[in-house]
Every structure is written in C-alpha cells, then in structure tokens.
Amino acid sequence: MRSNALVDESLLDEIERQKRYLARLPADYKFPVMSGRQAIESQRHSGYKNTARAAREIVDNAYEAGATKVHVTFDRVEEQQREKGKRRDAVRAVAFIDDGPGMLPRMLQYALTWGGGTHSRNPQGIGKFGFGLPNSSLNQTTRVEVYSRTRGKPWFRAFLDVSALSEFADVNIEKATPTELPGFVTKYLDKLRWKLESGTVVLWVKPDRLTHTQGNALKELLLEDFGVVYRGLLDKFEIVVEDVRVQKVDPLFLTRDALLYKAPEAGGAAKTYERTFPLKFFVEPETGARHLELLQNKAAQATAQRDPHAKVGVVTIRIARFPYGFVQGEKRFRGTDEYKRFEFRKPRRGISFVRAGREIDTFDAFPRSARDEARGLGDWPLLQSYAYHWAVEASFSPEMDEAFGIGHDKQNLRPIEDFWRVLAAAEIDKALRQEEREQRTARHAEQERRAAEKRNDPTRPTPATDAAAEAADAMGTRTVPESRRPEARAQLAATILRRSAATGKAEDEVAAAIAEEVARKAYAIDFFESEGGVFYRPSFGNGYQKVVEINKAHPFFKLFYAALLEATNDRASYIVDMLLFALADAELNAEGKVTEFYEFQRQHRWSPFLNIGLKVLDRLAPATSLEEEQQG
Numbered sequence: 001m002r003s004n005a006l007v008d009e010s011l012l013d014e015i016e017r018q019k020r021y022l023a024r025l026p027a028d029y030k031f032p033v034m035s036g037r038q039a040i041e042s043q044r045h046s047g048y049k050n051t052a053r054a055a056r057e058i059v060d061n062a063y064e065a066g067a068t069k070v071h072v073t074f075d076r077v078e079e080q081q082r083e084k085g086k087r088r089d090a091v092r093a094v095a096f097i098d099d100g101p102g103m104l105p106r107m108l109q110y111a112l113t114w115g116g117g118t119h120s121r122n123p124q125g126i127g128k129f130g131f132g133l134p135n136s137s138l139n140q141t142t143r144v145e146v147y148s149r150t151r152g153k154p155w156f157r158a159f160l161d162v163s164a165l166s167e168f169a170d171v172n173i174e175k176a177t178p179t180e181l182p183g184f185v186t187k188y189l190d191k192l193r194w195k196l197e198s199g200t201v202v203l204w205v206k207p208d209r210l211t212h213t214q215g216n217a218l219k220e221l222l223l224e225d226f227g228v229v230y231r232g233l234l235d236k237f238e239i240v241v242e243d244v245r246v247q248k249v250d251p252l253f254l255t256r257d258a259l260l261y262k263a264p265e266a267g268g269a270a271k272t273y274e275r276t277f278p279l280k281f282f283v284e285p286e287t288g289a290r291h292l293e294l295l296q297n298k299a300a301q302a303t304a305q306r307d308p309h310a311k312v313g314v315v316t317i318r319i320a321r322f323p324y325g326f327v328q329g330e331k332r333f334r335g336t337d338e339y340k341r342f343e344f345r346k347p348r349r350g351i352s353f354v355r356a357g358r359e360i361d362t363f364d365a366f367p368r369s370a371r372d373e374a375r376g377l378g379d380w381p382l383l384q385s386y387a388y389h390w391a392v393e394a395s396f397s398p399e400m401d402e403a404f405g406i407g408h409d410k411q412n413l414r415p416i417e418d419f420w421r422v423l424a425a426a427e428i429d430k431a432l433r434q435e436e437r438e439q440r441t442a443r444h445a446e447q448e449r450r451a452a453e454k455r456n457d458p459t460r461p462t463p464a465t466d467a468a469a470e471a472a473d474a475m476g477t478r479t480v481p482e483s484r485r486p487e488a489r490a491q492l493a494a495t496i497l498r499r500s501a502a503t504g505k506a507e508d509e510v511a512a513a514i515a516e517e518v519a520r521k522a523y524a525i526d527f528f529e530s531e532g533g534v535f536y537r538p539s540f541g542n543g544y545q546k547v548v549e550i551n552k553a554h555p556f557f558k559l560f561y562a563a564l565l566e567a568t569n570d571r572a573s574y575i576v577d578m579l580l581f582a583l584a585d586a587e588l589n590a591e592g593k594v595t596e597f598y599e600f601q602r603q604h605r606w607s608p609f610l611n612i613g614l615k616v617l618d619r620l621a622p623a624t625s626l627e628e629e630q631q632g
Contacts (some may be wrong), residue, residue: 050211052225057132067100069238102150102198105176108158141207232357252320273319280304292418313399349387354395378424390435450565464577468523492543518544538584555614
C-alpha cells in the first residue's frame with residue numbers, strides 16, 4: 001500500500017482508497033452508527049430549503065410540548081461593534097423562546113441526539129421522529145445551545161458544537177449544567193415583562209447558513225413562512241418574531257381573519273369545491289405494496305375500523321377560484337395587495353398539503369403522461385400561468401402519513417399512486433380542469449374587452465397612435481398617394497353612408513365628425529377574423545385613417561397579441577402597434593408594383609411563416625403569462 005503522504009486519491013483504485021481511509025481510524029474504533037464530526041458535517045447538509053423551513057422544526061417542538069407561544073429574537077451586531085466590511089444589521093445569534101413545561105436536565109442531553117424525542121408513539125402529533133432539534137439547528141449553525149427550566153427549578157444548558165468534535169470519536173452530549181440565559185435573551189424578556197416560570201430557549205450561536213444574514217430580511221422571511229405554515233394553529237398558538245405577531249395567511253384566500261382576504265362579493269376568492277373523504281390505508285402482506293382506498297359509505301368505514309392491518313383517516317379537499325385581477329404579478333403592481341397575493345401564490349402552484357393543521361409543502365408533480373391517465377391516475381391540468389389564479393388544498397389526518405409519504409423532517413411528501421386514483425375517482429382532476437377553463441374564459445373576455453376598447457372608440461388616441469402620426473409627419477407619409485386616393489374616397493363614402501343610416505344623422509354632419517376624429521387619431525387598430533387568412537391587413541379605415549386590422553384567428557393574435565391585451569402591458573402593446581403601423585404605412589403609401597409586392601409578401605410569405613413558426617414555438621416553449629416572464 002502506498003504511504004499516507006498526500007496523493008491524488010482519484011489515481012487510486014477503490015481497494016487502495018479503502019485501505020488509506022481505514023488506516024486513519026483509531027485502533028479501538030467501535031464503528032458507531034454515526035461516525036464523529038464527519039457524520040455530523042454530512043448531516044448539516046440535510047434538505048432544508050431555507051432558514052424558515054429549518055426554524056419550523058423548533059416551533060413544532062414548542063407546540064408539541066404544550067407551549068402556548070414561541071418568540072423568535074435575534075442578537076444583532078450593534079453599529080459600534082460592526083467590523084469594517086461587515087454588513088449592517090447582521091445577525092450573530094437566533095433564539096427561539098417558548099413557555100412550555102421545559103425539560104429535565106437529562107432530557108436536555110437526549111433532545112440534542114438524533115432520535116431523542118418523546119412523541120414517537122403519538123401518531124396524532126406534529127412531530128414523532130425526534131430528529132428536528134439537532135437536524136435543523138446544525139443545518140444553520142455549527143453550535144446549538146438549549147436552555148430549559150421546569151417549574152421551580154433553575155435554568156440548565158446543554159449544547160452540541162460540531163467544531164469541538166474530534167474526527168472519529170463517539171458523539172456524546174455533555175451533562176447539562178445550571179446556567180443563566182444569554183444577555184440578549186434576558187433583555188428581550190425584560191422588555192416584554194415576560195417571566196418564564198418554565199420553558200425552553202433554543203439558541204443558534206453564530207449561524208453560518210442563514211438564508212438572510214441581515215435581521216430585517218430574516219424577520220420578513222420567518223413572518224411570511226410561519227403565517228402560511230401555521231395558519232391552522234395560530235388561533236390557539238402565538239408565534240412572534242421580534243415583537244411582531246405572526247398573522248395567518250391562507251394561500252386559498254378563503255379565511256376571513258387572514259391577511260389579504262377579500263370578501264367574494266367584493267371581488268375576492270370564492271370556494272368552488274369542498275369535500276371530506278374517509279380513507280383506508282393498508283399494506284399488502286405478501287408484496288409490501290401500499291394502498292389507499294376510498295370508503296364509500298358508513299358500512300365500509302365500520303368494516304375498515306375493525307381491520308387490525310388498516311389505518312382509517314380522512315382528507316378534505318378545498319378548491320378556490322380567484323377572479324380576474326385578484327392576483328397580479330407585473331412589476332407595476334408592486335406594493336398592492338394583488339401583488340402580495342402573487343408573491344404568496346408564486347411558490348404554491350399545486351396542492352397545498354396540510355397535516356394536523358400544519359402545512360407540510362405544496363406538491364406540484366401532478367401525473368401528466370398518457371400512461372398515468374391509462375392507469376387511472378387522472379387527467380390533470382398543466383401547472384402553468386393559470387395555476388396562480390386558482391388554489392387547491394388537501395388537509396389530512398396523521399393516520400394517513402404513510403399514504404402521503406411524510407418525511408421525518410416534515411418538509412416534504414410523496415403521495416402513493418392510489419392517492420391520485422382516489423382523487424380521480426372523486427373527479428378532483430375534472431374540477432381543476434374546470435378551473436383552468438374558467439380562467440381561460442375570463443382572460444378571453446378581458447381580451448375581447450380590450451380589443452373592443454381599441455376598436456370601438458375611434459376618437460381616443462393612444463401613445464402609439466400619436467407616435468405613428470408624428471413619425472408619418474416627419475417622414476412625409478401622412479398624405480395618401482394620388483394613385484390610392486380613389487380607394488380612400490370609396491372607403492370614406494361607405495363609412496359615411498353606414499354611420500348615417502345607423503345614427504339618422506345627415507351625411508354632411510357625419511363627414512364632419514369623421515374629419516374631427518382623424519384630426520385626433522390618424523392611425524388605429526381594428527380586428528377581423530378569418531381562418532387561414534393573413535395575420536394583419538392594412539386599410540384606410542373610415543377613409544382618412546390608416547388602420548391595422550389584426551386577424552383574431554391567426555396564431556399571431558392567439559399566441560402573442562392577445563397576451564398583451566390580457567396582461568394590460570401597455571408599453572409592450574404600444575411598441576407592437578408601432579411596428580404594425582410602420583408596415584401598414586409603407587403598404588398604404590406604396591404604388592404600382594410595390595403595392596403588389598407588399599400584398600404578396602403579407603399574404604404568401606409573412607403570414608404563413610408566422611402561422612407555422614408560432615405554432616412550433618408554442619410547442620417548444622409553451623406560452624407563459626407575463627407575470628411569470630416578469631418574475632423570471
């Protein structure tokens with residue numbers, strides 16, 4: 001074997017690599033399940049997406065222990081203590097303070113070990129694996145300290161410090177010792193005049209993996225996350241982050257006392273579906289296959305309750321529909337309630353799973369393939385832009401944990417296949433497809449309204465029509481060429497006759513009104529519909545105007561222009577209008593063979609090219625809403 005001098009281990013074969021590693025172990029190494037500092041360092045990379053998700057574990061423990069409230073406070077670096085080059089408002093410690101019954105000194109030691117929980121035999125609780133405290137804490141910091149006192153006893157402290165561990169020694173928690181609370185925690189309690197007769201303080205010392213290292217940003221993250229996750233518990237459990245009480249946020253926006261709620265009659269969210277399903281979960285003894293079965297009646301429920309190998313629970317499905325404009329993701333809406341709702345909805349397209357009143361996660365991996373549908377998993381909508389505008393929640397009892405694949409960290413889940421079969425049998429997939437249709441219908445109605453607004457008010461100019469008129473004056477193209485004037489005069493005469501017949505006004509009066517209109521609006525947008533036709537056509541409008549008529553049956557309108565109308569993105573719409581005005585102006589001012597050239601290109605080159613190309617583009621890069629594009 002080669003010496004233990006530094007070598008490139010990638011050059012070693014597997015057996016040589018094993019020998020080198022084993023040579024580093026102490027002679028009396030006992031091969032524990034967790035091997036010293038290296039194992040703890042590996043555990044630090046457990047899958048918490050951010051600090052708020054890790055902090056949930058501490059809040060869960062407080063609630064499970066019977067606390068009525070938990071406060072989170074930060075030890076912030078004061079300005080006079082800030083080192084050069086360090087950020088202002090930096091967080092150097094995070095404390096979680098609860099008023100629960102506290103822990104006995106030996107329990108303090110046990111609580112800092114993996115598996116050291118007391119709720120493993122309570123299937124109804126939030127936590128049961130005993131991983132939360134050490135797992136989440138060391139995900140955020142290398143040293144966690146836990147202070148606790150039971151009624152009538154002093155404070156005791158135990159700690160776990162990764163940096164103090166040797167590489168291969170057993171990882172043991174030292175005996176808890178009497179102590180005082182950290183100064184910034186005592187100061188916080190004194191400010192609130194809160195005397196803790198019993199309780200627990202979990203302290204993350206010098207955290208090195210916080211999502212936000214500045215206090216205000218970290219505070220906002222926790223307030224938002226806790227408001228959603230604990231929305232079902234906040235009526236009986238108080239959570240405070242640095243003097244601000246967490247307020248519940250219902251991502252379905254159906255809860256009256258939650259943030260951003262709006263009554264349905266005032267344009268708020270409406271509940272379109274709510275139903276509770278009794279379920280039976282069982283495992284086939286021969287194959288180990290897990291199954292979930294919908295219990296259709298009380299007799300089936302009674303039979304399932306008597307089955308010693310089955311677990312019986314419930315799931316409640318709620319679906320909410322948001323009216324048009326209730327959620328707005330465009331940057332110009334920032335600061336409004338509509339934009340704030342979008343911020344809550346953005347990471348929550350899919351089914352929000354809530355266990356025992358506490359949200360686990362939003363699951364967005366719906367079965368989508370033809371094979372899934374053939375196996376009875378349902379026909380589910382594609383979660384794209386419209387999924388911001390409806391919401392679905394599955395609230396289930398803890399008996400269903402195995403059916404939903406709840407992880408030990410309560411951060412994620414993986415429902416078994418039968419869950420989708422149960423929902424498909426209850427036509428939940430059909431209900432969500434209906435929500436997609438309703439949103440599509442609402443947007444098409446808005447497109448029609450916006451299109452009608454552009455078409456039906458010939459006197460109201462837009463920045464694009466004004467800009468086109470100024471450009472035409474500068475280019476000298478406002479005047480219609482001599483050869484095209486008969487066409488324009490014929491269009492004017494037809495418009496005068498039509499309006500005179502419709503309004504009963506004299507033709508001279510109508511002609512004067514048209515002249516006034518054109519003085520205000522020399523260019524205009526109109527619409528027509530023709531399957532297989534050009535994507536636009538130019539015309540002289542009322543005889544004096546230059547008009548771009550857009551074909552609503554062409555993919556140019558369906559896949560692009562309609563989206564501009566839907567999103568009310570005025571600037572983008574104006575720029576596209578200007579491009580179309582430029583094309584129309586060139587064609588309407590052309591004469592002779594140049595006119596024929598433009599017409600041929602528009603009919604036989606540009607329109608077919610766009611027709612095919614836009615359809616292919618929509619397949620390769622499916623359309624998203626401007627909300628998504630704005631948010632990246």
